[in-house]
Amino acid sequence: MGSSQQAGWCKKPTSPTNARVTLKVVRKTMYTIVLLTITVVTGATGNNRVSATVGNSSVLACPPKSNITMITWKISPRVGGPCTLGYRADQNKTDRTNCSDSMNWKFRPDRNPTLEIQQVGIAHEGNYTCEVVATEGNFHKTYHLTVLVAPPPRLTLYCDDHGNPVCEAAAGKPAAQISWVLESNSTPKEEGHDNGTVTVLSKFTAYSTNVTNTTCIASHPAGNQSKSIACRPSKNSGFILHVSAILCFLSIITFMAVIYYFKLHRKEMDVVVFPSTNRAEWKCRIIQKFMTYKDVNGMITQIYVL
Numbered sequence: 001m002g003s004s005q006q007a008g009w010c011k012k013p014t015s016p017t018n019a020r021v022t023l024k025v026v027r028k029t030m031y032t033i034v035l036l037t038i039t040v041v042t043g044a045t046g047n048n049r050v051s052a053t054v055g056n057s058s059v060l061a062c063p064p065k066s067n068i069t070m071i072t073w074k075i076s077p078r079v080g081g082p083c084t085l086g087y088r089a090d091q092n093k094t095d096r097t098n099c100s101d102s103m104n105w106k107f108r109p110d111r112n113p114t115l116e117i118q119q120v121g122i123a124h125e126g127n128y129t130c131e132v133v134a135t136e137g138n139f140h141k142t143y144h145l146t147v148l149v150a151p152p153p154r155l156t157l158y159c160d161d162h163g164n165p166v167c168e169a170a171a172g173k174p175a176a177q178i179s180w181v182l183e184s185n186s187t188p189k190e191e192g193h194d195n196g197t198v199t200v201l202s203k204f205t206a207y208s209t210n211v212t213n214t215t216c217i218a219s220h221p222a223g224n225q226s227k228s229i230a231c232r233p234s235k236n237s238g239f240i241l242h243v244s245a246i247l248c249f250l251s252i253i254t255f256m257a258v259i260y261y262f263k264l265h266r267k268e269m270d271v272v273v274f275p276s277t278n279r280a281e282w283k284c285r286i287i288q289k290f291m292t293y294k295d296v297n298g299m300i301t302q303i304y305v306l
Contacts, residue, residue: 048141048142048143048144049143049144049146050143050144050145050146051145051146051147051221052117052124052145052147053148053150053222054120054147054150055119055120055150056120057116057117057119058116058117058120058124058145059114059115059117060115060117060130061114061141062113062130062132062141063139063140064112065134065139066134066135066136067136068089068110068113068132068134069088069090069133069134069135070086070087070088070089070132070133071086071087071109071113071130071131071133072084072085072086072087072131073085073086073113073115073128073131074129074131075099075126075127075128075129076126076127076128077123077124077125077126078122078123078126080123081098082098083096083098083099083100084096084097084098084099085103087105087109092110094109102117102121102124103115103116103117103124104118113130115128117145120147121147122147122149122173122196124145125145125146125196126145127143127144127145128142128143128144128145129141129142129143146174147173147196148173148174148221149171149172149222150222150223152172152176152218152220152222152225153169153170153176153197153220153225154169154170154171155167155168155169155216155226155227156168156170157227157228157229158229159229159232160203162233163231163233164231165203165204165214165216165229165231166201166202166203166204167202167203167204167216167218167227168200168202169218169220169225170199171198171199172197172198172200172218173196173197173198174198174221175190175198176218176219176220177200177218178200178216178217179216179217179219180204180214180215180216181214181215181228182204182206182214182215183206184204184205184206185205186203186204186205187202188200188202189202200218202216204216213230214228214230214231215227216229
């Protein structure tokens, strides 16, 4: 009896191998929980970028869920204040706040809460968020709407006064991307307008002075364009460059001649220096043609000034 009780109280310790196995199981369980949490959060939220062309319609979908209690579209346009479209299932009622007639439900919101924007304009650009309250939980999805201007930017290619090709993509939304077929070190310049469009200007600067055809390419979401031109270096620019160099050289020669003239005809000054009564101070007197001074010992020295 005593031996059996002793065996019952003395248990075999857990082996290190079993402990490591248990730790691995715990880690895998925690990893699975984290992945499921990320999946749920990702499925409940979203942020997408969409684009629409001016004058067309844009349709934004909302996450379809069963047993919907409430749906709200929150809209923050680039121009103007925010607006909302709402639906409550318990009252079977829709309402809107500060939203224009161009934004409305595409279908019955209790069946499909999709939002439709008719006759899209630049003012419609902004963020659109759909919030859904259902028995499964709360869900929302956000869109960032970019409005494109069609037709594509007006492309112009010409030669400037110095014979350099200049490419201009005017009134693009968004700004066009300009590139050249031949290698160039040009840097595009952008100019924004009040209506949200952007004009891009790029001047072609070739590494070689040979006269060749150059092609400008304007890339834009509404369509790509290209134009070619052959510009010759301006003769007037070369003449002006030579005249400027000659004038610069003559200016330097004239400046040196003036300095030399004044150096030759500079009036020489003589200064007589003699001791005062206490021989601790010196007094100077200006006379003509040479400089003379007398030291304390009575010696007179003359120094000519160049």
